Amino acid sequence: MLDTSDVERLDAEAVNRAATRQPLYAPRKKIFPKRASGSFRNFKWLVMLITLGIYYLTPWIRWDRGPHAPDQAVLVDIANRRFYFFFAEIWPQEFFIVAGLLVMAGIGLFLVTSTVGRAWCGYTCPQTVWVDLFLVVERWIEGDRNARMKLDAGPWTGSKIVKRVAKHGIWVLIAVATGGAWIFYFADAPTLAMDFLTGQAATVAYITVAVLTATTYTFGGLMREQVCIYMCPWPRIQAAMLDENSLTVTYNDWRGEPRTRGVKKAAAEGRAIGDCVDCNACVAVCPMGIDIRDGQQLECITCALCIDACDAIMDKTGKERGLIAYATLADYNHNMALATGGGAAAIDPARVRGSDGRLLPDARGLDLRRLIRPRTFAYLAIWGLVGVALLFALATRDLLEISVQHDRNPQFVLLSDGSIRNGYTVKILNKVAEPRAVTLSLEGLEGATMLLGGFDMPESREVFVMLEPDRLRNLRVFVRMPPELVTAGTSAFTFRVAERQGAEAASYSAIFHAPESNR
Amino acid sequence: MSDQDKREVDEISGVETTGHEWDGIKELNNPLPRWWLWTFYATIVWSIGYTIAYPAWPLVNSATQGVLGYSSRAELHREVEQVQLSRSDQTAQLASLDLNEVLADDALRNFAIAGGAAAYRVNCSQCHGTGAQGAEGFPNLNDDNWIWGGTIEDLHHTIAHGVRDHADFDTRISEMPAFAGVMTRREIAETAAFVASLSREPENPDLVEAGAEHFEVYCAACHGFNGEGERLLGAPSLNNPIWLYGGSEAEIAAQIAQPRHGVMPGWADRLGDVTVRKLAVFVHSLGGGE
Numbered sequence: 094m095l096d097t098s099d100v101e102r103l104d105a106e107a108v109n110r111a112a113t114r115q116p117l118y119a120p121r122k123k124i125f126p127k128r129a130s131g132s133f134r135n136f137k138w139l140v141m142l143i144t145l146g147i148y149y150l151t152p153w154i155r156w157d158r159g160p161h162a163p164d165q166a167v168l169v170d171i172a173n174r175r176f177y178f179f180f181a182e183i184w185p186q187e188f189f190i191v192a193g194l195l196v197m198a199g200i201g202l203f204l205v206t207s208t209v210g211r212a213w214c215g216y217t218c219p220q221t222v223w224v225d226l227f228l229v230v231e232r233w234i235e236g237d238r239n240a241r242m243k244l245d246a247g248p249w250t251g252s253k254i255v256k257r258v259a260k261h262g263i264w265v266l267i268a269v270a271t272g273g274a275w276i277f278y279f280a281d282a283p284t285l286a287m288d289f290l291t292g293q294a295a296t297v298a299y300i301t302v303a304v305l306t307a308t309t310y311t312f313g314g315l316m317r318e319q320v321c322i323y324m325c326p327w328p329r330i331q332a333a334m335l336d337e338n339s340l341t342v343t344y345n346d347w348r349g350e351p352r353t354r355g356v357k358k359a360a361a362e363g364r365a366i367g368d369c370v371d372c373n374a375c376v377a378v379c380p381m382g383i384d385i386r387d388g389q390q391l392e393c394i395t396c397a398l399c400i401d402a403c404d405a406i407m408d409k410t411g412k413e414r415g416l417i418a419y420a421t422l423a424d425y426n427h428n429m430a431l432a433t434g435g436g437a438a439a440i441d442p443a444r445v446r447g448s449d450g451r452l453l454p455d456a457r458g459l460d461l462r463r464l465i466r467p468r469t470f471a472y473l474a475i476w477g478l479v480g481v482a483l484l485f486a487l488a489t490r491d492l493l494e495i496s497v498q499h500d501r502n503p504q505f506v507l508l509s510d511g512s513i514r515n516g517y518t519v520k521i522l523n524k525v526a527e528p529r530a531v532t533l534s535l536e537g538l539e540g541a542t543m544l545l546g547g548f549d550m551p552e553s554r555e556v557f558v559m560l561e562p563d564r565l566r567n568l569r570v571f572v573r574m575p576p577e578l579v580t581a582g583t584s585a586f587t588f589r590v591a592e593r594q595g596a597e598a599a600s601y602s603a604i605f606h607a608p609e610s611n612r
Numbered sequence: 613m614s615d616q617d618k619r620e621v622d623e624i625s626g627v628e629t630t631g632h633e634w635d636g637i638k639e640l641n642n643p644l645p646r647w648w649l650w651t652f653y654a655t656i657v658w659s660i661g662y663t664i665a666y667p668a669w670p671l672v673n674s675a676t677q678g679v680l681g682y683s684s685r686a687e688l689h690r691e692v693e694q695v696q697l698s699r700s701d702q703t704a705q706l707a708s709l710d711l712n713e714v715l716a717d718d719a720l721r722n723f724a725i726a727g728g729a730a731a732y733r734v735n736c737s738q739c740h741g742t743g744a745q746g747a748e749g750f751p752n753l754n755d756d757n758w759i760w761g762g763t764i765e766d767l768h769h770t771i772a773h774g775v776r777d778h779a780d781f782d783t784r785i786s787e788m789p790a791f792a793g794v795m796t797r798r799e800i801a802e803t804a805a806f807v808a809s810l811s812r813e814p815e816n817p818d819l820v821e822a823g824a825e826h827f828e829v830y831c832a833a834c835h836g837f838n839g840e841g842e843r844l845l846g847a848p849s850l851n852n853p854i855w856l857y858g859g860s861e862a863e864i865a866a867q868i869a870q871p872r873h874g875v876m877p878g879w880a881d882r883l884g885d886v887t888v889r890k891l892a893v894f895v896h897s898l899g900g901g902e
Contacts, residue, residue, distance in 0.1 A: 500743070501743070502741070502742055502743030502745060503741075503743045503744075503745035503752070503754060506745075506752065506754040506755050506899065506900075507752075507755060507853060507854060508755050508756050508757075508854075508900075509755065509756050509757040509849070509852035509853070509854055510852065511811070511852070511853050514754075514755075514899060516754075516899060544899075546897055546899065547715075547718065547721060547722075547897065569897070571899045
């Protein structure tokens with residue numbers, strides 16, 4: 094018999110016991126946003142309609158450019174290296190215009206963010222729009238917040254399976270349509286649609302649709318707010334652009350605190366009562382799963398649905414709307430100072446209310462004029478300047494261009510009659526979607542004549558060339574200088590190309606090489 | 613002492629040591645992250661499968677072939693075949709059409725020029741230069757002076773059968789006799805002065821008159837009375853400033869006394885007729901084609 098009575102028992106617990114060990118990554122807690130209704134929700138429906146409409150319909154808009162160019166209004170023609178956008182067409186070397194548009198988009202975001210805050214995130218970001226769309230489907234099939242939470246927690250009954258299959262099925266359909274719409278920007282939409290459905294489209298089209306279907310379904314249906322919180326760099330950048338005069342969705346705790354559930358009981362006890370009744374309506378509607386009453390935070394995309402939810406409650410309790418509202422930090426600080434007596438005391442809602450129970454006129458509301466400040470004009474000016482510069486570049490774009498490359502080896506050729514010949518590669522760009530007749534001529538270099546490789550024609554100083562619509566023509570040009578006129582070394586001259594009918598012309602400076610000495 | 617007691621924990625970092633010590637410095641035991649380790653194991657498993665599927669293990673004279681039968685050389689051949697197949701229409705046309713018809717067809721001519729330029733760089737540039745500019749003894753192909761003719765057919769024949777290629781029955785052949793034993797040194801100098809005078813001011817004008825007489829006797833039969841040359845015989849024209857072996861009177865005299873003769877192999881057997889045709893079109897396009 095062993096005696097264990099003198100063995101001390103330690104009060105210890107294994108920290109990493111398998112049964113209690115925490116996983117390295119906490120699983121995501123699902124968010125079940127409740128349906129909001131109100132003016133911001135309505136505005137968001139409108140924005141969703143417009144943005145989705147633009148995305149899905151743009152490739153189907155036709156734009157007549159004549160018989161020699163595609164009639165699709167917006168087309169990125171990678172095979173032919175052309176980009177069409179309504180009235181504009183650009184060649185690859187003019188891609189700086191697209192880069193300029195990106196600069197404008199960037200500065201536009203600065204402008205919007207510095208004034209109305211993260212409006213891009215809350216209203217127009219594709220992630221927001223598609224998550225909203227996916228939520229519409231989810232609510233339609235599974236019901237609103239409480240029904241969805243119940244369904245999610247409940248066992249796998251037949252009805253749950255049907256609902257889940259239906260929901261994910263529709264999500265996949267939306268995802269396919271999203272990926273499907275993308276490829277129409279890169280080819281003639283009606284033709285590609287037929288080819289795609291009959292299985293004759295290029296493999297890359299199917300791969301693109303598959304990839305975009307997967308990303309849309311994953312980002313919009315499954316990952317949702319995690320994309321904004323963990324993947325998107327934009328929330329981090331935006332923090333640097335907000336200042337005390339930028340709009341943010343704000344919980345006005347200067348009138349909401351102390352939040353009180355049992356108002357009558359609190360009144361009977363003589364406690365201070367804020368406007369917030371702690372109903373959690375703002376939390377229930379939030380698609381990001383945050384509590385706006387914790388203050389401004391990275392996760393808030395300023396979709397303003399909590400404003401709608403809170404306004405409905407304020408209407409019911411008979412208080413002014415705007416307990417949660419778009420406000421600037423400056424206004425908030427002003428009101429906070431009012432409510433706390435300049436920070437001397439705790440928030441007392443009585444300080445911001447008059448004897449009639451209404452908010453004092455001293456309490457600042459939203460004034461759009463205060464959003465306009467020097468910074469706004471600076472952004473607007475830069476944005477406008479870039480835009481004007483781009484328009485100028487587009488409007489004054491050369492539609493007829495020439496570029497010349499001199500043969501490097503040999504630089505010149507001695508012919509049997511003693512004349513000297515130089516070879517050039519001449520490229521003439523016709524940026525008009527019509528065939529054009531042009532004249533290529535020599536300016537300077539008196540006495541020299543030219544001959545085009547592959548053409549059966551007499552030598553002359555001026556040759557007639559046909560250009561295909563919207564194409565580059567590559568010519569081999571031999572320039573010959575008769576022996577009596579040859580000057581040693583190099584001579585400068587100009588290749589000039591001009592429309593036969595019309596005034597458009599372009600020139601290119603070139604060099605004619607002759608031997609340094611005459612033997 | 614039990615095993616557990618041997619373990620020593622570093623005081624500062626709180627990490628176990630391995631028990632290894634050098635001059636009082638102890639090694640901490642920080643194991644590899646688990647995910648890293650499993651990734652490493654996965655790559656090992658993958659590499660085993662890879663070496664079975666693909667050529668991998670070196671043997672004495674070769675290597676294991678892999679069960680998939682992959683080889684980069686076979687893949688290259690397949691890709692080349694695909695390219696050739698995609699060009700088969702143009703290649704067939706190039707092989708069957710008259711060369712002048714090829715010249716008249718823009719697309720076909722450009723196709724031939726592109727192919728010819730590539731073949732030129734590989735096979736011809738060593739002698740004629742990367743720009744076809746030639747060198748002493750190797751004709752410049754850009755100019756309009758042709759010993760054997762500059763029409764597309766002439767060029768095709770010259771490239772196909774070569775010049776003085778004794779292995780080719782149809783080769784271009786000519787042999788200028790050495791006049792060193794026939795003419796005196798003085799006579800050769802006079803002839804050279806005359807030949808130079810055909811295209812420029814000679815260096816020794818007083819020799820020209822006598823040289824004209826020698827030229828008529830010895831040279832005109834092949835080179836023509838005015839030095840215009842005769843392509844049928846491969847006798848170069850002498851009345852222009854283009855010289856294969858130099859144009860000074862001394863260089864001309866050297867060529868009269870002991871002529872040098874260039875040799876070019878025939879390319880038809882080696883490259884095949886289609887490539888030779890491409891080369892002919894390419895050379896024709898350089899600016900001197902007739």
